[in-house]
Amino acid sequence: MSLELNIPLSLPQLGSGGACGEYQDDPAPLRVHDCSLDLQVAGDASGVLCICHHYLYKPLDDSTTSLEDGGDLKESGVNFAYSITILHHGCVAHSVVPDLPWALAKSLRPSYTLYADTYLLVNIPNLFTHLLDVSLSHEPCCHIVLPTEDCVTSPSLAPILGWGPNAMVDLNTLDVVTMSVAEKDLVDMFKSSTPLENKLSIMHYLVHHEGNLELAEELISWMCVNPGPTLGALRRMMQQYLLGATHTVTKRSLPASALALMTFLPVTMQHKLVEVKIGDICVAASQEKLWNVSVVVLGPRQRLSQFAEDMWTRLWVALNPANKTPVLKPEAVRAKLSASKHCYQPEALSRCSTPHSPTSAPFPTPLRRSSVTAADCLPFFEVDECTASKQEHVVAANLREVSVHLMKATNEGPWQNLSAIESGVHCVATRWVTAQLDASRAVCRAVCNLTQAKLTHQQRGFTFVDELEPPHALVLFKTLESYVLACELLAYPLPAGLASFFTYLGYRALPFCMFMQYVHRSVLELHYDVLRTIVTSKDDDPTTVNHKLRLIQIAGEGRARRALAAWQHEAALQLRARDHAATLLSGERSRGRARHRSARDAGGMTALPSGERLSSLDSFLDLLTAKASLNELDFNLIIEATLTSIQGGVEA
Numbered sequence: 001m002s003l004e005l006n007i008p009l010s011l012p013q014l015g016s017g018g019a020c021g022e023y024q025d026d027p028a029p030l031r032v033h034d035c036s037l038d039l040q041v042a043g044d045a046s047g048v049l050c051i052c053h054h055y056l057y058k059p060l061d062d063s064t065t066s067l068e069d070g071g072d073l074k075e076s077g078v079n080f081a082y083s084i085t086i087l088h089h090g091c092v093a094h095s096v097v098p099d100l101p102w103a104l105a106k107s108l109r110p111s112y113t114l115y116a117d118t119y120l121l122v123n124i125p126n127l128f129t130h131l132l133d134v135s136l137s138h139e140p141c142c143h144i145v146l147p148t149e150d151c152v153t154s155p156s157l158a159p160i161l162g163w164g165p166n167a168m169v170d171l172n173t174l175d176v177v178t179m180s181v182a183e184k185d186l187v188d189m190f191k192s193s194t195p196l197e198n199k200l201s202i203m204h205y206l207v208h209h210e211g212n213l214e215l216a217e218e219l220i221s222w223m224c225v226n227p228g229p230t231l232g233a234l235r236r237m238m239q240q241y242l243l244g245a246t247h248t249v250t251k252r253s254l255p256a257s258a259l260a261l262m263t264f265l266p267v268t269m270q271h272k273l274v275e276v277k278i279g280d281i282c283v284a285a286s287q288e289k290l291w292n293v294s295v296v297v298l299g300p301r302q303r304l305s306q307f308a309e310d311m312w313t314r315l316w317v318a319l320n321p322a323n324k325t326p327v328l329k330p331e332a333v334r335a336k337l338s339a340s341k342h343c344y345q346p347e348a349l350s351r352c353s354t355p356h357s358p359t360s361a362p363f364p365t366p367l368r369r370s371s372v373t374a375a376d377c378l379p380f381f382e383v384d385e386c387t388a389s390k391q392e393h394v395v396a397a398n399l400r401e402v403s404v405h406l407m408k409a410t411n412e413g414p415w416q417n418l419s420a421i422e423s424g425v426h427c428v429a430t431r432w433v434t435a436q437l438d439a440s441r442a443v444c445r446a447v448c449n450l451t452q453a454k455l456t457h458q459q460r461g462f463t464f465v466d467e468l469e470p471p472h473a474l475v476l477f478k479t480l481e482s483y484v485l486a487c488e489l490l491a492y493p494l495p496a497g498l499a500s501f502f503t504y505l506g507y508r509a510l511p512f513c514m515f516m517q518y519v520h521r522s523v524l525e526l527h528y529d530v531l532r533t534i535v536t537s538k539d540d541d542p543t544t545v546n547h548k549l550r551l552i553q554i555a556g557e558g559r560a561r562r563a564l565a566a567w568q569h570e571a572a573l574q575l576r577a578r579d580h581a582a583t584l585l586s587g588e589r590s591r592g593r594a595r596h597r598s599a600r601d602a603g604g605m606t607a608l609p610s611g612e613r614l615s616s617l618d619s620f621l622d623l624l625t626a627k628a629s630l631n632e633l634d635f636n637l638i639i640e641a642t643l644t645s646i647q648g649g650v651e652a
Helices: 102-107 183-190 196-209 213-225 233-253 256-264 311-319 330-339 390-410 413-417 421-451 462-466 470-489 498-509 512-520 528-535 542-554 557-566 570-585 613-625 635-647
Strands: 040-043 049-057 078-086 091-100 111-115 119-124 128-133 144-147 157-159 167-170 176-178 275-278 281-289
Touching (some): 078 102, 111 157, 144 183, 183 196, 183 213, 196 213, 196 233, 213 233, 233 256, 233 421, 256 421, 390 421, 421 470, 462 498, 470 498, 542 557, 542 570
Antiparallel strands (some): 091 281, 111 119, 128 144, 157 167, 275 281
């Protein structure tokens, strides 16, 4: 029985006269018997196994069949490439550095080492350092490219055992060096003009693998000030932090029995590789899946010791197609949430609609924490002044979708025989939505650091917005808009109180016509607290009064009545009186409002009104002849509104 292998162990019609290490125009660059292949393997006991090799090639056009046809082809530059076969994920990552001088490319020797158990560090002397994410917990992505310092002599590094982790020896000088990635280098690369995908990879490394959430928040604050030319870059960076921080915080708080369920939940928004430019060098990265990789490893039943567990059995488990876990997509949660948004009515729903678990503590909100300091405070009061909080609506949708997804995923394959799956699902789902709230609040805090003001208890809320300069308020509004959009696209809850703060900030920062567009498209929500603050402000010029009346018209009936009752203005007085008269004339009972008390001395009439303005008394004259209970009449309100109309306070 003969087997065809996809590795060219021997090549017929291949001359053996060439010296080792020279460039050869070979149609198959993978030659096992050639010493120039420089094949290296990096792995550990957890099942991570990477097969690494590098090679040189020159793309030829149809008119050129060999490098020997032209003497200047080598001088024009060759492509330096290396391929990493990430065997435990069944894929190959290719990286190509085009147009390097032949002398330089021939002298390069990459070194490969596993770094922090989750990354493969590829160091190419005098060019760059490539960090490939090869973690077992998620698909390979978020690869980082960092520049390296120039050396007089190019080092040739090789791994050495017995000198600690990440130890390498320079074969030229026999010096032992320790490979490491400093946070300063990551921060400098993040703040440079590197592509967005490289910045997203750095954010993923800091949040998910290093757990350095404080530094990640500082980088988001820096990016709020320096968003860059890419449209939507800040929003994608916030989404990367939200998913990574939620996954990290949830994983820290889970018991060991529930950690396996974290593979079903998302960890990053980045799923593609792009070109990264380091100085004058361009690194083009790509990734391809391998077909039927599990055949290269013996199954447990094919081994002499069937029950022995080592890196090969763990590798076989990782390659088994039955163990591929479907990851929850945020788009699915957003689709379910958008379908239920029309049911969200703050004036009708009650807080008991959120299905919190009766056996668990309520979801912690920042106001309930005793460790909150002044620097941790947001520039608004984290309280929603509405009957039903939209935050609870979003939390309930996430809790439901995460639980359903975990239950469906664990009912298939090897998960169906695990014990205590139900309790693990409940534990993961509740802590996941709690971590969502914490991550959302952390990003909001990083965004609000734009103000660079020391917050006190008196400088929060709407007063804080009034103290902002108009340009500063506009910048803060646009940044918060990106943050709100990032949370909505991921179906993440917003901090309590942000909706009213965001609406009032938009009212102060935007032109009124643009503000109304935001309100009509439900980007800004007119809760009662912000509506009351807007209509009771001291700006009473005719244009502002008309703006306030337009806001009252588009608000809900209950909120509009409460806002009119708090607004001490002639326009509000007449609207309340007309509403009171219309209620009585329609036969409805009074809504139980407190009777109006006259706040001014009603003077005598100085002149009779004109015939056109007499029409404003029609409701009052009809009211005199209507059959209404005197106990329901608010005489002070009707009389004062009538006198105001006659004296010309506001036209009807």
